[in-house]
Amino acid sequence: MLNSLLREPLIQVTVTLFVYLLTNRLYRRFHFFLFNPLILATLIVIYILHYAKIDYAVYSQGGDMITFLLGPATVALGVPLYKQLPNIRSNLKGISVGVITGSITAIVSTIFIAKALGASRETLLSIAAKSTTMPIALGITGILGGNDKIIVMAVAVTGIFGGVIGAEIMKMAGIKSRIAVGIGIGTASHAGGTSRAIRIGETEGSMSGAAIVLTGLVTALLAPYIVKWLI
Amino acid sequence: MAALTKKRGAKLFEGFVILLLMQSTGTFLSNYFDLILPGNLVGLLLLFLALVLRIIKLDQVEETAGLLLDNMMALFIPLNVGLITILPRIKQEWLAIMVSLLASTVIVMVVTAKAVEFSERGRKNVKQPS
Numbered sequence: 001m002l003n004s005l006l007r008e009p010l011i012q013v014t015v016t017l018f019v020y021l022l023t024n025r026l027y028r029r030f031h032f033f034l035f036n037p038l039i040l041a042t043l044i045v046i047y048i049l050h051y052a053k054i055d056y057a058v059y060s061q062g063g064d065m066i067t068f069l070l071g072p073a074t075v076a077l078g079v080p081l082y083k084q085l086p087n088i089r090s091n092l093k094g095i096s097v098g099v100i101t102g103s104i105t106a107i108v109s110t111i112f113i114a115k116a117l118g119a120s121r122e123t124l125l126s127i128a129a130k131s132t133t134m135p136i137a138l139g140i141t142g143i144l145g146g147n148d149k150i151i152v153m154a155v156a157v158t159g160i161f162g163g164v165i166g167a168e169i170m171k172m173a174g175i176k177s178r179i180a181v182g183i184g185i186g187t188a189s190h191a192g193g194t195s196r197a198i199r200i201g202e203t204e205g206s207m208s209g210a211a212i213v214l215t216g217l218v219t220a221l222l223a224p225y226i227v228k229w230l231i
Numbered sequence: 232m233a234a235l236t237k238k239r240g241a242k243l244f245e246g247f248v249i250l251l252l253m254q255s256t257g258t259f260l261s262n263y264f265d266l267i268l269p270g271n272l273v274g275l276l277l278l279f280l281a282l283v284l285r286i287i288k289l290d291q292v293e294e295t296a297g298l299l300l301d302n303m304m305a306l307f308i309p310l311n312v313g314l315i316t317i318l319p320r321i322k323q324e325w326l327a328i329m330v331s332l333l334a335s336t337v338i339v340m341v342v343t344a345k346a347v348e349f350s351e352r353g354r355k356n357v358k359q360p361s
Contacts, residue, residue: 063309184344
């Protein structure tokens, strides 16, 4: 019964979005990082599919319909970029220096460390874009020839981690400039870190937000060359 | 005036069509000219450009963009569920992946922030020697 129901793309889409709605409410109420809606909803959907004995190939009929919307969602990032324009202009030097330095550091350090620990070539290609915002990371990984599932997880982990430890790392590193704290957190850990930067202060939050899409664009332009050179 | 103000539903629809137009154009340009940027990113830049040049007004796309971006995590669930198809490889490499992600995030944060602070200091030094 459950098996035949979940073979319908309609039910697959409904269950996925409904589970997200519930986990998102839970997260909003408790704000505990392990309740991250993406991770919790994913685990619940996996459990349901497992329980109903549905293969991923069957589930992806409905899943692909949801994934399709990521295209327009990526384009939609043009709107926050446009809204951030006055912000970017007023701190153009700091933001360009930070985003370019950070993007290069992110690609190089991610690949270098994973390679030293014995990760396979395809894994390296799949995590190189981990500091960029998720839809952009997905596009970059497609160009690099990495695995789309690994990059989604890698970006999620990076964002959660940046959100949890961002403020403490900046304090430990002795960073005093509010602008530098914001750009550092936003460049390293996209929207996940930014959600925390907003709570540190207004300057930190807006600078972190301004860095997100720019880091994605710079990484998209540089990653193919750096990867070719490192792997 | 009320007749001239578009209803919310119509605005959301118009915004969605604009986003698809930008994505399609971006994908075409990316493929045709064999660009290094993926089509979606070219679409992002086209939308940004159209907003700056006021070919498209913010009002036309803002609500649709918000609808998609505010709920973007939902759109990633199916891909994330797909991790179960590559579980053996994850089991083998999870430590390398995790250490790399976490260490790199710390490194990027500190290096970026230091670079920004350094650039700010440079600016002050230029202004001060009077």
